[in-house]
Amino acid sequence: MSATQTAGERELAELIVTALNLEGVAPGDIDPEAPLFKTGLGLDSIDALELALEISKRYGFQLRSDDENNVRIFSSLRSLAAHIATNRVNG
Protein backbone atom coordinates (compact mmCIF):
# COMPACT_ATOMS: atom_id res chain seq x y z
CA MET A 1 0.00 0.00 0.00
CA SER A 2 1.57 3.31 -1.04
CA ALA A 3 1.63 6.39 1.18
CA THR A 4 -1.08 9.04 0.73
CA GLN A 5 -0.27 12.13 -1.35
CA THR A 6 -0.52 15.62 0.18
CA ALA A 7 -2.24 18.37 -1.83
CA GLY A 8 1.14 19.75 -2.95
CA GLU A 9 2.30 16.30 -3.99
CA ARG A 10 -0.90 15.75 -5.96
CA GLU A 11 -0.44 19.04 -7.80
CA LEU A 12 3.16 18.11 -8.66
CA ALA A 13 2.09 14.60 -9.73
CA GLU A 14 -0.36 16.16 -12.19
CA LEU A 15 2.37 18.43 -13.55
CA ILE A 16 4.71 15.42 -14.03
CA VAL A 17 2.12 13.33 -15.87
CA THR A 18 1.13 16.21 -18.15
CA ALA A 19 4.60 17.63 -18.84
CA LEU A 20 6.16 14.25 -19.58
CA ASN A 21 3.10 12.81 -21.40
CA LEU A 22 3.24 9.68 -19.22
CA GLU A 23 1.17 6.88 -20.72
CA GLY A 24 -1.16 4.93 -18.47
CA VAL A 25 -0.16 6.76 -15.28
CA ALA A 26 -2.82 8.46 -13.14
CA PRO A 27 -1.40 11.29 -10.98
CA GLY A 28 -3.12 9.87 -7.89
CA ASP A 29 -1.38 6.52 -8.40
CA ILE A 30 2.16 7.86 -8.05
CA ASP A 31 3.61 6.62 -4.75
CA PRO A 32 5.06 9.76 -3.11
CA GLU A 33 7.91 7.76 -1.61
CA ALA A 34 8.83 5.68 -4.69
CA PRO A 35 11.83 6.61 -6.89
CA LEU A 36 10.95 8.89 -9.81
CA PHE A 37 13.95 7.85 -11.93
CA LYS A 38 15.13 4.52 -13.38
CA THR A 39 12.90 2.24 -11.30
CA GLY A 40 9.54 3.62 -10.12
CA LEU A 41 8.21 5.93 -12.87
CA GLY A 42 11.18 5.10 -15.08
CA LEU A 43 12.12 8.70 -15.89
CA ASP A 44 15.50 9.61 -17.42
CA SER A 45 17.84 12.60 -17.69
CA ILE A 46 15.85 14.35 -20.45
CA ASP A 47 12.74 14.03 -18.26
CA ALA A 48 14.68 15.64 -15.38
CA LEU A 49 15.53 18.64 -17.55
CA GLU A 50 11.96 18.95 -18.83
CA LEU A 51 10.58 18.67 -15.32
CA ALA A 52 13.00 21.33 -14.01
CA LEU A 53 11.79 23.68 -16.77
CA GLU A 54 8.10 23.09 -15.99
CA ILE A 55 8.70 23.57 -12.24
CA SER A 56 10.54 26.85 -12.85
CA LYS A 57 7.68 28.10 -15.03
CA ARG A 58 4.98 27.03 -12.55
CA TYR A 59 6.63 27.90 -9.23
CA GLY A 60 8.96 30.75 -10.21
CA PHE A 61 12.34 29.45 -9.05
CA GLN A 62 15.22 27.75 -10.81
CA LEU A 63 16.25 24.15 -10.30
CA ARG A 64 19.91 24.15 -11.23
CA SER A 65 21.54 21.26 -13.11
CA ASP A 66 24.73 21.70 -11.06
CA ASP A 67 23.02 21.55 -7.65
CA GLU A 68 24.86 18.88 -5.63
CA ASN A 69 21.60 18.04 -3.86
CA ASN A 70 19.77 17.06 -7.07
CA VAL A 71 19.93 13.32 -6.38
CA ARG A 72 18.10 13.90 -3.08
CA ILE A 73 15.74 16.58 -4.44
CA PHE A 74 14.63 14.43 -7.40
CA SER A 75 14.61 11.13 -5.49
CA SER A 76 10.82 10.98 -5.04
CA LEU A 77 7.60 12.93 -5.47
CA ARG A 78 7.71 13.69 -1.74
CA SER A 79 11.24 15.12 -1.71
CA LEU A 80 10.64 17.17 -4.89
CA ALA A 81 7.36 18.55 -3.55
CA ALA A 82 9.06 19.47 -0.25
CA HIS A 83 11.83 21.29 -2.15
CA ILE A 84 9.20 23.21 -4.15
CA ALA A 85 7.26 24.12 -0.96
CA THR A 86 10.45 25.60 0.51
CA ASN A 87 11.56 27.52 -2.57
CA ARG A 88 8.44 28.50 -4.51
CA VAL A 89 7.87 32.18 -5.13
CA ASN A 90 4.55 31.94 -6.98
CA GLY A 91 1.91 29.51 -8.15
Add this chain to the structure above:
Amino acid sequence: MTLRVAIEGVSFWASRLPGWEIARAVIRGDQAPPEAPSPRPSPTLLAPTERRRAPDTVAVALEVAVRACEAAGRKPSELPSVFASTHGDLAISDYMCSTLATTPTLISPVKFHNSVHNAAAGYWSIGTGSLAPYTAISAYESTFGEGLVEAATQVVCEQRPVLYVAFDIEAKGALSSMAPSRGLLGAALVLAPVSSSQQQRSLILTTEPVDQCQPTLARSAAAPLVADNALAPCLPFFEVLASSSPRTLCLALSRQLALNVQVN
Protein backbone atom coordinates in the same frame (compact mmCIF):
# COMPACT_ATOMS: atom_id res chain seq x y z
CA MET B 1 22.30 9.61 -65.33
CA THR B 2 20.18 6.46 -65.39
CA LEU B 3 19.28 4.47 -62.28
CA ARG B 4 17.41 1.15 -62.35
CA VAL B 5 15.96 -0.21 -59.10
CA ALA B 6 13.32 -2.71 -58.06
CA ILE B 7 10.41 -1.84 -55.76
CA GLU B 8 10.09 -4.41 -52.98
CA GLY B 9 7.65 -2.62 -50.68
CA VAL B 10 5.28 0.37 -50.72
CA SER B 11 3.44 2.18 -47.92
CA PHE B 12 1.42 5.36 -47.59
CA TRP B 13 -0.36 7.20 -44.76
CA ALA B 14 -2.60 10.26 -44.60
CA SER B 15 -5.46 10.77 -42.17
CA ARG B 16 -8.10 9.90 -44.80
CA LEU B 17 -5.84 7.51 -46.71
CA PRO B 18 -4.55 5.41 -43.80
CA GLY B 19 -2.49 2.75 -45.57
CA TRP B 20 -1.40 1.87 -49.11
CA GLU B 21 -4.29 -0.55 -49.72
CA ILE B 22 -6.87 2.18 -49.09
CA ALA B 23 -4.85 4.87 -50.88
CA ARG B 24 -4.43 2.64 -53.94
CA ALA B 25 -8.14 1.82 -54.06
CA VAL B 26 -9.09 5.52 -53.77
CA ILE B 27 -6.58 6.49 -56.47
CA ARG B 28 -7.96 3.80 -58.78
CA GLY B 29 -11.52 4.92 -58.09
CA ASP B 30 -12.39 1.53 -56.62
CA GLN B 31 -13.62 3.02 -53.36
CA ALA B 32 -14.43 6.34 -51.73
CA PRO B 33 -12.07 7.62 -49.02
CA PRO B 34 -13.23 7.06 -45.43
CA GLU B 35 -15.35 9.97 -44.17
CA ALA B 36 -13.71 10.06 -40.75
CA PRO B 37 -10.01 10.92 -40.47
CA SER B 38 -7.85 8.34 -38.69
CA PRO B 39 -6.01 9.38 -35.54
CA ARG B 40 -2.25 9.88 -35.64
CA PRO B 41 -0.47 6.49 -35.83
CA SER B 42 1.19 5.29 -32.62
CA PRO B 43 4.86 4.43 -33.05
CA THR B 44 4.59 1.09 -31.23
CA LEU B 45 8.08 0.21 -32.42
CA LEU B 46 9.47 2.59 -29.79
CA ALA B 47 10.09 1.94 -26.11
CA PRO B 48 7.65 3.87 -23.85
CA THR B 49 10.23 6.58 -23.02
CA GLU B 50 10.75 7.45 -26.70
CA ARG B 51 7.10 6.88 -27.65
CA ARG B 52 5.71 9.45 -25.22
CA ARG B 53 8.15 12.07 -26.57
CA ALA B 54 7.62 11.25 -30.24
CA PRO B 55 6.26 14.23 -32.24
CA ASP B 56 4.02 13.93 -35.32
CA THR B 57 7.02 13.69 -37.68
CA VAL B 58 8.22 10.56 -35.92
CA ALA B 59 4.74 9.03 -35.65
CA VAL B 60 3.95 9.28 -39.37
CA ALA B 61 7.48 8.48 -40.60
CA LEU B 62 7.83 5.37 -38.45
CA GLU B 63 4.36 4.14 -39.42
CA VAL B 64 5.16 4.14 -43.16
CA ALA B 65 8.72 2.89 -42.57
CA VAL B 66 7.46 -0.17 -40.67
CA ARG B 67 4.76 -0.93 -43.23
CA ALA B 68 7.14 -0.69 -46.20
CA CYS B 69 9.57 -3.11 -44.52
CA GLU B 70 6.67 -5.50 -43.80
CA ALA B 71 5.53 -5.33 -47.43
CA ALA B 72 9.08 -6.03 -48.59
CA GLY B 73 9.63 -8.85 -46.09
CA ARG B 74 12.81 -7.07 -44.95
CA LYS B 75 14.17 -6.77 -41.43
CA PRO B 76 14.15 -3.00 -40.63
CA SER B 77 17.44 -3.05 -38.71
CA GLU B 78 19.34 -4.32 -41.77
CA LEU B 79 18.32 -1.57 -44.21
CA PRO B 80 20.20 1.69 -44.81
CA SER B 81 17.61 4.45 -44.96
CA VAL B 82 16.89 7.84 -46.51
CA PHE B 83 14.44 10.13 -44.66
CA ALA B 84 13.14 13.09 -46.69
CA SER B 85 11.02 15.95 -45.37
CA THR B 86 10.36 19.38 -46.85
CA HIS B 87 10.13 21.19 -43.53
CA GLY B 88 10.92 18.72 -40.75
CA ASP B 89 8.86 19.86 -37.76
CA LEU B 90 7.70 23.43 -38.41
CA ALA B 91 5.52 23.37 -35.29
CA ILE B 92 8.64 22.89 -33.16
CA SER B 93 10.64 25.35 -35.27
CA ASP B 94 7.96 27.95 -34.59
CA TYR B 95 8.03 27.13 -30.86
CA MET B 96 11.85 27.41 -30.80
CA CYS B 97 11.84 30.79 -32.58
CA SER B 98 9.09 32.33 -30.46
CA THR B 99 10.56 31.04 -27.19
CA LEU B 100 14.07 32.25 -28.07
CA ALA B 101 12.59 35.66 -28.85
CA THR B 102 10.71 35.97 -25.55
CA THR B 103 12.10 33.68 -22.81
CA PRO B 104 15.29 32.12 -24.21
CA THR B 105 16.20 30.28 -21.00
CA LEU B 106 12.87 28.44 -20.99
CA ILE B 107 13.35 26.21 -24.06
CA SER B 108 11.82 22.76 -23.56
CA PRO B 109 14.62 20.15 -23.62
CA VAL B 110 12.25 17.61 -25.19
CA LYS B 111 11.21 20.01 -27.96
CA PHE B 112 14.85 20.97 -28.51
CA HIS B 113 15.71 17.25 -28.74
CA ASN B 114 12.94 16.79 -31.33
CA SER B 115 13.66 19.94 -33.35
CA VAL B 116 16.38 18.52 -35.59
CA HIS B 117 15.53 17.56 -39.14
CA ASN B 118 16.84 14.02 -38.63
CA ALA B 119 14.68 13.37 -35.53
CA ALA B 120 12.56 10.73 -37.33
CA ALA B 121 15.65 8.98 -38.71
CA GLY B 122 17.21 9.01 -35.23
CA TYR B 123 14.10 7.55 -33.53
CA TRP B 124 13.97 4.91 -36.31
CA SER B 125 17.54 3.78 -35.72
CA ILE B 126 16.97 3.70 -31.94
CA GLY B 127 13.66 1.84 -32.27
CA THR B 128 14.94 -0.77 -34.71
CA GLY B 129 18.38 -1.04 -33.07
CA SER B 130 19.85 -0.41 -36.52
CA LEU B 131 23.51 0.35 -37.08
CA ALA B 132 22.97 0.81 -40.84
CA PRO B 133 23.68 4.30 -42.19
CA TYR B 134 20.83 6.77 -42.56
CA THR B 135 20.51 9.99 -44.53
CA ALA B 136 18.17 12.91 -43.82
CA ILE B 137 17.42 15.13 -46.80
CA SER B 138 15.44 18.29 -47.54
CA ALA B 139 15.09 20.09 -50.88
CA TYR B 140 12.03 22.31 -50.41
CA GLU B 141 9.49 21.65 -53.20
CA SER B 142 11.78 19.04 -54.83
CA THR B 143 12.17 17.00 -51.64
CA PHE B 144 10.36 13.84 -52.77
CA GLY B 145 12.21 13.63 -56.11
CA GLU B 146 15.60 14.43 -54.58
CA GLY B 147 15.06 11.84 -51.84
CA LEU B 148 14.14 9.24 -54.45
CA VAL B 149 17.35 9.96 -56.39
CA GLU B 150 19.37 9.68 -53.16
CA ALA B 151 17.81 6.34 -52.20
CA ALA B 152 18.10 4.87 -55.72
CA THR B 153 21.72 6.03 -55.97
CA GLN B 154 22.55 4.23 -52.72
CA VAL B 155 20.84 1.05 -54.00
CA VAL B 156 22.84 1.10 -57.24
CA CYS B 157 26.18 2.10 -55.69
CA GLU B 158 26.02 -0.22 -52.67
CA GLN B 159 24.07 -3.02 -54.39
CA ARG B 160 21.82 -3.51 -51.36
CA PRO B 161 18.19 -2.69 -50.49
CA VAL B 162 17.45 0.77 -49.09
CA LEU B 163 14.43 2.10 -47.18
CA TYR B 164 13.14 5.43 -48.48
CA VAL B 165 10.79 7.40 -46.19
CA ALA B 166 9.20 10.78 -47.01
CA PHE B 167 6.95 12.77 -44.67
CA ASP B 168 5.62 16.22 -43.80
CA ILE B 169 3.33 17.44 -41.04
CA GLU B 170 1.20 20.45 -40.17
CA ALA B 171 2.94 23.84 -40.00
CA LYS B 172 2.08 26.05 -37.01
CA GLY B 173 2.49 29.68 -36.04
CA ALA B 174 4.14 32.50 -37.97
CA LEU B 175 6.24 30.13 -40.09
CA SER B 176 3.09 28.58 -41.54
CA SER B 177 2.37 31.84 -43.36
CA MET B 178 5.59 31.37 -45.36
CA ALA B 179 5.74 27.57 -45.50
CA PRO B 180 2.18 26.26 -45.29
CA SER B 181 1.48 22.57 -44.74
CA ARG B 182 -1.66 20.86 -43.44
CA GLY B 183 -2.25 17.46 -41.91
CA LEU B 184 0.12 14.49 -41.82
CA LEU B 185 1.41 12.71 -44.94
CA GLY B 186 3.96 9.92 -45.15
CA ALA B 187 5.06 7.47 -47.80
CA ALA B 188 7.81 4.88 -47.97
CA LEU B 189 9.43 2.47 -50.40
CA VAL B 190 11.90 -0.36 -50.06
CA LEU B 191 14.08 -0.17 -53.16
CA ALA B 192 16.51 -2.92 -54.16
CA PRO B 193 18.95 -3.87 -56.90
CA VAL B 194 17.16 -5.16 -60.01
CA SER B 195 17.12 -8.93 -60.13
CA SER B 196 16.66 -10.64 -63.48
CA SER B 197 15.12 -13.71 -61.85
CA GLN B 198 12.30 -12.00 -59.95
CA GLN B 199 9.08 -10.52 -61.26
CA GLN B 200 9.09 -7.18 -59.48
CA ARG B 201 7.94 -3.71 -60.28
CA SER B 202 10.88 -1.49 -61.08
CA LEU B 203 11.86 2.12 -61.70
CA ILE B 204 14.10 3.67 -64.31
CA LEU B 205 15.16 7.17 -63.24
CA THR B 206 16.75 9.66 -65.62
CA THR B 207 17.35 13.39 -65.30
CA GLU B 208 16.12 15.76 -68.00
CA PRO B 209 16.01 19.53 -68.54
CA VAL B 210 12.87 20.80 -66.82
CA ASP B 211 11.44 22.21 -70.07
CA GLN B 212 11.28 18.65 -71.43
CA CYS B 213 9.81 17.13 -68.29
CA GLN B 214 7.24 19.34 -66.55
CA PRO B 215 6.27 17.94 -63.15
CA THR B 216 3.25 15.65 -63.48
CA LEU B 217 0.11 16.89 -61.76
CA ALA B 218 -1.96 14.75 -59.40
CA ARG B 219 -5.40 14.00 -60.80
CA SER B 220 -6.99 11.21 -58.75
CA ALA B 221 -9.65 11.41 -56.06
CA ALA B 222 -6.81 11.19 -53.51
CA ALA B 223 -5.37 14.54 -54.64
CA PRO B 224 -7.67 16.91 -52.71
CA LEU B 225 -7.11 14.85 -49.53
CA VAL B 226 -3.38 15.63 -49.40
CA ALA B 227 -3.09 18.75 -51.59
CA ASP B 228 -2.40 21.09 -48.65
CA ASN B 229 0.52 19.05 -47.30
CA ALA B 230 4.07 20.07 -48.24
CA LEU B 231 4.76 16.51 -49.46
CA ALA B 232 1.82 16.58 -51.92
CA PRO B 233 4.25 16.55 -54.92
CA CYS B 234 4.81 12.85 -54.12
CA LEU B 235 1.23 11.91 -55.03
CA PRO B 236 1.66 11.64 -58.85
CA PHE B 237 4.31 8.97 -58.22
CA PHE B 238 1.88 6.93 -56.11
CA GLU B 239 -0.89 7.47 -58.67
CA VAL B 240 1.36 5.85 -61.28
CA LEU B 241 2.31 3.09 -58.86
CA ALA B 242 -1.37 2.37 -58.17
CA SER B 243 -1.84 1.48 -61.82
CA SER B 244 -0.76 -2.05 -62.74
CA SER B 245 0.42 -1.02 -66.21
CA PRO B 246 3.80 0.64 -66.97
CA ARG B 247 3.67 4.44 -66.97
CA THR B 248 5.99 7.43 -66.87
CA LEU B 249 5.93 10.65 -64.88
CA CYS B 250 8.09 13.67 -64.10
CA LEU B 251 9.09 14.87 -60.61
CA ALA B 252 10.67 18.24 -59.83
CA LEU B 253 14.38 18.22 -58.91
CA SER B 254 15.44 21.85 -59.29
CA ARG B 255 14.78 24.91 -61.44
CA GLN B 256 16.87 23.33 -64.21
CA LEU B 257 16.36 19.60 -63.81
CA ALA B 258 13.45 17.19 -63.54
CA LEU B 259 13.38 13.47 -62.83
CA ASN B 260 11.85 11.24 -65.46
CA VAL B 261 10.45 8.19 -63.66
CA GLN B 262 9.49 5.13 -65.69
CA VAL B 263 7.46 2.73 -63.55
CA ASN B 264 7.43 -0.80 -64.95
